[in-house]
Amino acid sequence: MSFDATNSSKSFKSVGTRPLRPDGVDKVTGRARYGADFNMPGQLVARVLRSKHAHAKIKSIDTSRAETVKGVKAVVTAADLPDLTDGDPALFAVLDNCMARNKAMYDGHAIAAVAAIDEKAAKAALKLIAVDYEILPHVTDVDAATLPDAPVLNEAIFTQGVEPKSTRPSNIANRTEFGHGDVDVGFSHADSVVERSYKTEQTHQGYIEPHACVANCNPDGTAELWVCTQGHFVYRQVCADLLGIEVSKLRVTSSEIGGGFGGKTHVWTEPVALALSRKANRPVKLVMSRDEVFRASGPTSATSIDVKIGANKDGIITAATATLRYTSGPYADMWAELGAMTSFACYDLENVKTVGLEVIVNRPKVAAYRAPSAPMAAFAVESAIDELAQKIGMNPVDFRIQNVASEGTQSSYGPIYGPIGIGPTLEAAKAHPHMSAPLGKNQGRGMACGFWFNFGGQTCTDLNISADGTVTIAVGTVDVGGSRASLSLIAAEELGLSYDNIKAVVADTSTLGYNDMTDGSRGTFSTSMATISAARNAIEIMRHRAALMWDIPLGDVYWEDGHAHAAGTKHGNLAPLSVKDIAAEAGKTGGPIAGHSELVADGAGVSFATHICDIDVDPETGSSRVVRYTVIQDAGKAVHPSYVEGQYQGGAAQGIGWALNEEYIYGEDGRLQNPGFLDYRIPVCSDLPMIDTQILEIPNPKHPYGVRGVGETSIVPPLAAIANAVSNAVGVRMTHIPVSPPRILAALTDAKD
């Protein structure tokens, strides 16, 4: 489906309005059902035993005493989850992460699990599971893991992507490279060069709802799973694969989701709950504690990044390189690759090279976190860009505009861009009153740009027209940010109905075809394409029905403004038929009216944003406060502007927390020191200003209304924007995120010495 240019001049009736969300009343009354709010008759309570060691060989596990505890119905270990992964390393990593097989790879790694009639019995049983560990040397720091004397964490991992092939096992799982041109030649033409190393600490998505599920395996081989997830179809596939269940026999229902941000794209305990249910032959409920969420569900990578950028006197970047080391936890993944791809995506560069190195460490398996890997790369690159602008005496906005990517630019990661929004966001930033507002004492202003690919993916949607002419759309993408509202607007727009006549529901895996999960900012983008297609199919049927009702040829019926019209003058007296009119007669004209659509939503338009931030720094304590923050981002077409703004603000808020305070802190013993909200500090109300937003609309040529995904890009610029603002406030370049009070004070003290 491509962009219909007539839509850009079209005045939308529904799209672009701001109706109330259909899930609003449920959410404000406490009736919305989240993962832990569901129960099955006879269900057991499950608890997981987790390693306290960062790295240890599991010599033996004795569960016999635990099994004798009154009320205990099942105990499982890795032995109850045999390896059915058939040589698929990614799937094996998921399996091993769900339940450690030979080695505990991090503090929090699951070792065994118990299902019992109540929490007390389950906890008592956990204490009686005897695990004989052989403690192994560990490494948690990204740089330390790459040193020659670091313990090798997985003897089977040889660095991929290097020539000649690696012959020794290594903690660097893979090397990826992107770019074009000749950077050496480029640097030789540079008049100024900035070269620096940066670090960012590991952060967690921090959704307030812990992972929760209820699993039920029946003796006939069927099973069901109620779970909070961003992708119930994906969970179904993975759980079925790991447990040897036929995919169609596992029915997965997604609950209301209390935040995911990428962290609920991955199974953590769900296969374990199913294994327990299978063994106990009863339903099992498994809810993670907050401590477990931090210790054992996917955080983002910790990173160490070297950047070098050169420019000539005229402010043209002549060459840019970056080497990006990303931790992935105990298993190989592609986080560094994503970092390497996104690093310089905002710029039009003649010579660019990025190298990603995926680093294995004794930390939890990394999962996606909103534009995964891009914020850290942007922090490093946008910091260097700012410094280079200062060095050559250019305003940081003008310097970026001078080098900005635009339609036709070959991106640093390969593709040629179509129409994109980075230039317009920079121009808007330049013109924004925030940019010229005066700053007070000890205040600094920073700006930064950000990029995210966006994703389309497999999508399937049903649209059913009821006898009263109202419409249900059944979608397979979990609503994480208001997509039931935005998709209802889309359906209303296509059908010519009012928003109130549309009800969107998230269907379970047995009632709709496969859908990829809600990731890559694809919820509204991809499912709106399927919804438009389904609506158009339904309209086709309604044209047929109208033709039947009027008894005129189909070719004489056209659809406009939610009505079937008889064309021309020969049927001149026929009043248009509304959806309601046609639906009322459906039983007599051929039965129920529905539209269906299945597609791969190709063409998710890439997304760009520019952020501006003012920060106030206390030079005596290093405390800081964000006093003003502006997000400018391209939405393609904002379907529900309030929820687009909600995504902009939410991403910025998470980025601000990451930039200033949030970090995983590991002790010398390799244990996580702060697995709770008290010491893992996500922003509270007083930490944030009223984040201002500006929506730009540069239509995505691959979507009929021009829509682009909007959910993720907003977390990309804040790390850099804040670091630039703090650096400008204190006059010292901040190179380590989070820029917490101790780091700011240390930088100030070092600068004085």
Next chain:
Amino acid sequence: MNIRFLLNGETITLEKARPEETLLDLLREDRGLCGTKEGCNEGDCGACTVIVIDENSVKPLNACILLLGQVHGKAVRTIEGVGVDGKLHPIQDAIIKNHGSQCGFCTPGIIMSLVAAQMNNEKDHDVALAGNLCRCTGYAPIIRAAEVAQQVVLPEWLIFDREKLVSCAILPSLEQPKSSDDIAALLVKSPKTRLIAGATDIGLWLTKEFRDISPFTFLNQANDLTKIEEMEVDYKIGAMVNIEDLRLWAASVSPSYGELLRRYASIQIRYAATIGGNIANGSPIGDNPPALIAAGARIELRCGESRRTLPLEAFFIEYGKQDLRDGEFLESIFVPKDFENLCCYKISKRFDQDISAVCGCFNILVQEDRIVKARVAFGGMAATPKRATHIEEALIGRDWSLATIQSCENLWDKDFTPLSDIRASSAYRLKTAQNLLWRYYRESLGETCNVLEVSA
């Protein structure tokens, strides 16, 4: 033990209840009221916020660390009970209309906090919401909703609940001490009894560690310990005064101390936690002790009918060890009235709801440019809250001048050898402690230094 309370207007009687069970578990598991959410089970996220009403207070509290013994005789409202007759409470409506709910998981707790704030006429949203984490919105649409909803009238159920508490005679249980005398008698008889005041710490022993805390008793009906009285030379503060009430009083006598307490955890925790619990628990970083030590507070410990007083700093012997004998309990705190110079600085990574890395309190009296009194106390700098005696000695008798402050520079490590931990490094703590004396000096000359005051 029988427990009776009002739940959303209906009387609940629990026979043979476990009083150490949390209200959250009762709501979610026994009553099917799943609107109250569990996000952390340790009082940090506010998703489980409920409103607890008695004859003279309306408190937002975290149900996850609120024990059934604490709600006995009170009226509880949950998210399911704020709307009446199928109509939304105006704050629920405002949240929908201002798009203040995204994923919605924090929403019930946010609404309960805002309803309580509106009932208590608390207009500062940063204060009302410091204990509620939202990860989706960045808070702006929630604040807009709160502003819209601020003018609403008190809900009818406030009067209903209070009347019903009386008419249904939900009387305090006979099994709990009703006064300081009762506590004293109980401890003489059974000296090992664990006293539960706000349960903001003990609640975690139960929910996180599954500890058996028997024998124990709840103090929340000892109303004679909830008073702050103005005596001749002192203020007398009962050990059961909660931190929010203490804050309201402190704001009137020492704005700086009041501001310190504004940043003490969150409003939910402040309403639960008590000054007695904060001191007796012996935390090296509890924010009250350094302020009270600097103010020159004494505490009164009671055993049976005998009482002894000691300077607060003497109570803290070493980490985890306080000067509290068997059968003895902390009854009152006496704070000298002349502490208007007290200045408190809390240094933490996050402004609200955070544990201090360093809490520095200064009470310095200068007469005719000469320092006649200096009491300086710190939290987070040692294993206990501690006075900076070398600094005090170096100040007393000297000029209040740049040179005097400079002369203190090398004395800090004589007073303190702070630890490095996840909250701050030793070096950071020492450096900020030094800087705080500078700040106190400059502020005494009328300079505004605080980043938050500057931008306010």
